[in-house]
Amino acid sequence: MDSWDQATLALQLLAIDPALGGITIRARTGPVRDALLALVDPRTKRIHPAISDEALFGGLDLSATLTSGHLVEERGLLAKPSPMILSMAERAPVRLAAHLAIALDKNIGHTLIALDEGAEPDESVDPKLAERLAFQVDLSAVSRHQISAEPPCVAGQPPTQCLALPVVPPEVTKQVTQIAAELGIDSLRAPLFALRTARAHAILQNRDTIIKDDVEIACALALAHRATRIPEPKPQEPDAPSPAEAQDKDANDTLDLPDELLLDAVRALLPNDLLDQLATQKARQGRGNGSGAARKGNRRGRPLPSRAGRLSDGARIDIIGTLRAAAPWQTIRRNATGGPGLHIRPADFRIKRFEEKSDRLLIFTVDASGSAALTRLAEAKGAVELLLAQAYARRDHVALIAFRGVGAELLLPPTRSLVQTKRRLAGLPGGGGTPLAAGMRAAFEQAEHAARRGLTPTIAILTDGRANIALDGSADRKQAGMDAQQMARVLRANGTDAIVIDTGNRPEPALRNLAQTLDAAYLPLPRADAARLSRSVATALGD
Amino acid sequence: MTPFPFSAIVGQDEMKRAMILTAIDASIGGVLVFGDRGTGKSTAVRALAALLPPIRAIRNCPVNSAKAAEVPSWANLKSKRGHVVPTPVIDLPLGATEDRVTGALDIEKALTKGEKAFQPGLLAKANRGYLYIDEVNLLEDHIVDLLLDVAQSGENVVEREGLSIRHPARFVLVGSGNPEEGELRPQLLDRFGLSVEVASPTDINERVEVIKRRDAFENDNAAFMLRWQAEDAAIRDRILKARKSLGKLKTSEKTLRDVAELCLALGSDGLRGELTLLKAARAYAAWRDDTALTRAHMRAVAAMALRHRLRRDPLDEAGSGTRVARTVEEVLG
Numbered sequence: 001m002d003s004w005d006q007a008t009l010a011l012q013l014l015a016i017d018p019a020l021g022g023i024t025i026r027a028r029t030g031p032v033r034d035a036l037l038a039l040v041d042p043r044t045k046r047i048h049p050a051i052s053d054e055a056l057f058g059g060l061d062l063s064a065t066l067t068s069g070h071l072v073e074e075r076g077l078l079a080k081p082s083p084m085i086l087s088m089a090e091r092a093p094v095r096l097a098a099h100l101a102i103a104l105d106k107n108i109g110h111t112l113i114a115l116d117e118g119a120e121p122d123e124s125v126d127p128k129l130a131e132r133l134a135f136q137v138d139l140s141a142v143s144r145h146q147i148s149a150e151p152p153c154v155a156g157q158p159p160t161q162c163l164a165l166p167v168v169p170p171e172v173t174k175q176v177t178q179i180a181a182e183l184g185i186d187s188l189r190a191p192l193f194a195l196r197t198a199r200a201h202a203i204l205q206n207r208d209t210i211i212k213d214d215v216e217i218a219c220a221l222a223l224a225h226r227a228t229r230i231p232e233p234k235p236q237e238p239d240a241p242s243p244a245e246a247q248d249k250d251a252n253d254t255l256d257l258p259d260e261l262l263l264d265a266v267r268a269l270l271p272n273d274l275l276d277q278l279a280t281q282k283a284r285q286g287r288g289n290g291s292g293a294a295r296k297g298n299r300r301g302r303p304l305p306s307r308a309g310r311l312s313d314g315a316r317i318d319i320i321g322t323l324r325a326a327a328p329w330q331t332i333r334r335n336a337t338g339g340p341g342l343h344i345r346p347a348d349f350r351i352k353r354f355e356e357k358s359d360r361l362l363i364f365t366v367d368a369s370g371s372a373a374l375t376r377l378a379e380a381k382g383a384v385e386l387l388l389a390q391a392y393a394r395r396d397h398v399a400l401i402a403f404r405g406v407g408a409e410l411l412l413p414p415t416r417s418l419v420q421t422k423r424r425l426a427g428l429p430g431g432g433g434t435p436l437a438a439g440m441r442a443a444f445e446q447a448e449h450a451a452r453r454g455l456t457p458t459i460a461i462l463t464d465g466r467a468n469i470a471l472d473g474s475a476d477r478k479q480a481g482m483d484a485q486q487m488a489r490v491l492r493a494n495g496t497d498a499i500v501i502d503t504g505n506r507p508e509p510a511l512r513n514l515a516q517t518l519d520a521a522y523l524p525l526p527r528a529d530a531a532r533l534s535r536s537v538a539t540a541l542g543d
Numbered sequence: 544m545t546p547f548p549f550s551a552i553v554g555q556d557e558m559k560r561a562m563i564l565t566a567i568d569a570s571i572g573g574v575l576v577f578g579d580r581g582t583g584k585s586t587a588v589r590a591l592a593a594l595l596p597p598i599r600a601i602r603n604c605p606v607n608s609a610k611a612a613e614v615p616s617w618a619n620l621k622s623k624r625g626h627v628v629p630t631p632v633i634d635l636p637l638g639a640t641e642d643r644v645t646g647a648l649d650i651e652k653a654l655t656k657g658e659k660a661f662q663p664g665l666l667a668k669a670n671r672g673y674l675y676i677d678e679v680n681l682l683e684d685h686i687v688d689l690l691l692d693v694a695q696s697g698e699n700v701v702e703r704e705g706l707s708i709r710h711p712a713r714f715v716l717v718g719s720g721n722p723e724e725g726e727l728r729p730q731l732l733d734r735f736g737l738s739v740e741v742a743s744p745t746d747i748n749e750r751v752e753v754i755k756r757r758d759a760f761e762n763d764n765a766a767f768m769l770r771w772q773a774e775d776a777a778i779r780d781r782i783l784k785a786r787k788s789l790g791k792l793k794t795s796e797k798t799l800r801d802v803a804e805l806c807l808a809l810g811s812d813g814l815r816g817e818l819t820l821l822k823a824a825r826a827y828a829a830w831r832d833d834t835a836l837t838r839a840h841m842r843a844v845a846a847m848a849l850r851h852r853l854r855r856d857p858l859d860e861a862g863s864g865t866r867v868a869r870t871v872e873e874v875l876g
Contacts, residue, residue, distance in 0.1 A: 019761065053640075053643075093638060094637050094638050094681065095636070095637060095638020095639070096638075097637075098636040098637035098638055098677070098678070099636055099638075101677075102634055102636055102677075105585065107761075127580070128580070128678065131580050131581065165762060168758065170755070173751060173754055173755055173758065174747075174751045176754070177747065177750045177751045177754050178747055178751075180750075181747055181750060186579045186580075186581065186582070186742075186743045187579065187580050187581025187582070187743065188581050188582070188583070188743060188750065188753050188754065188757070189580075189581040190581070191750075191754050192754060192757055192758065192761075195754065195758055196761075199762075311650075316642070317650070319705070395728075415724070416724075416726060417722065417724065417726065418726070419722070
């Protein structure tokens with residue numbers, strides 16, 4: 001069954017049993033998606049990420065009320081159970097996702113078709129919402145020629161009441177639960193959805209018993225996309241490292257020391273308020289493009305002058321400003337309408353605005369190449385941990401990128417969870433070339449993405465600076481250096497803050513140059529202290 | 544749709560115990576439930592709401608006042624007759640605006656009738672009941688500040704847009720969240736009385752039982768509810784009985800000393816830890832229908848009352864629950 005068939009079948013099942021919650025369809029706009037949506041009940045309501053609370057829950061239609069002069073009520077979309085299509089679901093703010101999740105939890109017949117148009121892998125529907133939708137289908141690989149000529153009719157499905165509810169045999173319940181557990185799905189919503197799917201599929205086939213076919217399809221539709229691991233036939237013993245490998249490992253980790261000692265040592269090398277220093281330093285420099293950390297909102301922060309605007313959700317009206325705007329017109333309006341009292345038109349509304357500091361995202365870009373691993377990967381990890389502690393105190397978000405071999409890898413997407421960051425960092429392997437430019441590019445992509453989400457990104461690069469893998473993956477030292485410089489210029493043009501921490505044995509001039517191009521702070525981790533460190537560690541360990 | 548019966552929740556004993564304790568003594572100050580998605584956090588909160596004994600409140604009163612004299616004057620109620628309502632459990636959705644939480648000028652009345660009226664918010668509705676915040680760790684900071692303030696004073700004060708309103712807002716705060724997605728500010732952590740960590744059951748039979756019951760609840764509702772009704776009623780009666788016997792419970796000097804020693808050994812900030820531990824232990828003793836507070840009661844509730852109050856070491860990976868257990872072992876023997 002390809003994903004097109006899955007999608008059409010899922011829509012059919014949804015029409016039979018609304019308690020399945022809904023479906024996430026990942027596809028860009030195009031003929032395939034249009035063909036699929038043509039199958040959906042035409043009465044389905046369309047909502048968009050910027051929909052207001054009034055439109056969802058109902059309330060006063062302010063503009064219409066003021067224009068017409070009498071009370072105009074709006075009926076909320078969620079008042080009546082109905083199917084809904086949420087376009088650009090990946091852009092839905094957390095507020096909307098939370099409201100929809102609560103509505104779906106009430107289980108009164110709402111269904112949601114979330115259209116995920118995310119272009120990047122990390123743009124996707126809010127997990128809170130996706131968790132409550134039974135199905136997820138990716139149509140991005142389907143071409144329009146693959147679409148079957150006669151798609152099944154989805155609207156107006158067989159009446160559900162006529163059929164007796166198929167009975168799920170207990171062994172099927174057990175089986176489905178077991179499969180979910182083996183796929184590494186923690187949530188117990190998944191097996192419940194699978195059971196419902198099996199039942200709905202039996203109804204679709206006009207059967208009142210559940211057969212193997214139903215269960216298979218249910219697992220494919222409701223469980224497969226949630227899997228976090230491939231089930232193994234039986235647990236395998238972890239391979240014991242061969243002696244050669246073990247030796248390699250020893251060679252790589254020259255500083256195989258207890259974490260605390262290492263931490264203390266690195267702590268001495270890093271200024272305590274590194275992050276603060278960085279911030280003030282940047283503020284002093286004053287960039288020409290004026291993109292600071294400030295972001296204009298309308299709910300909190302330092303007050304700014306109010307501005308004309310719509311009374312949408314979340315906006316706070318500036319009563320005085322509104323009255324002041326309406327005041328000069330009072331005589332004219334009174335004469336025009338003949339009514340006494342205050343005449344206020346929607347155009348008079350003044351909205352309060354505030355300026356707030358946005359959250360910061362620290363993107364750690366760590367060199368895990370062979371040369372770094374050979375020298376001081378452990379120390380670099382320690383340095384990152386210290387910065388993490390500072391970031392924690394400031395409630396910053398952090399992301400972790402490692403570059404080694406021929407490319408860079410995003411080990412941890414932006415999060416505030418320190419525990420997770422620490423875990424990923426501890427498991428960071430070393431070895432291979434130094435694709436510095438690729439690492440910087442990955443950091444740049446993350447920074448751009450974060451900026452779009454309203455965060456203020458800062459990139460911290462930890463490397464020994466010996467770039468030897470170019471952006472295209474070739475081992476060309478010269479090209480690699482040029483690529484790194486090129487990326488640095490891109491980052492600088494983008495106005496992203498950065499800091500370069502040199503983890504080499506001695507300060508690397510190329511890296512200092514890079515920092516200059518980046519307009520970033522440059523901070524060498526002096527080697528002498530590390531030598532002293534290993535000596536003192538040896539004494540501390542006694543024998 | 545009636546919520547899932549509380550007694551039918553499989554396992555999750557610590558979470559259930561914590562919720563029952565706050566139902567016995569509301570002054571314990573709420574529960575924080577941390578765990579993955581789909582572990583039954585919201586199910587348990589909603590089940591608790593249905594389990595609780597109903598309260599008497601004045602009809603149409605925006606703050607659920609118990610007596611006619613307590614109805615705020617801005618409510619403009621004509622008749623002040625009482626009726627019995629279920630204990631309110633109010634959802635505070637993520638991204639709720641400040642206006643919706645505290646209440647604000649009723650723009651509808653202001654513009655159409657020219658009246659300066661107050662439109663009560665979620666805090667008013669939650670008075671004398673529960674305020675449930677799913678994903679509390681993702682709540683915006685300014686809403687958190689506001690909640691802290693109200694939770695501490697038990698009163699909601701609105702001073703803006705020409706309004707000057709204060710009304711009682713005493714509620715039990717129940718928060719849930721997934722710690723992997725972000726952490727909670729220590730100030731708010733401390734404000735929760737009890738904290739529990741839940742995980743999906745690892746035992747396959749237990750998981751199957753969860754699915755079976757949930758499936759029966761959804762597809763054979765009437766029979767399922769009938770089956771669990773009696774057990775829910777038994778818990779309700781036990782809660783009511785425990786509430787009554789709470790006052791008669793004896794607390795010895797020695798127990799107080801134990802409590803203080805335990806908190807000192809753990810280095811928990813402030814005295815809220817001691818107070819909560821004591822209250823939770825007393826509620827637990829009342830629930831068990833014991834007449835005097837003993838070390839056994841303290842052992843049963845120490846982890847949930849203290850684990851979120853320890854000074855957090857940002858680089859310490861081990862859960863603080865184990866730290867509490869270890870110290871309890873040392874101090875209480």
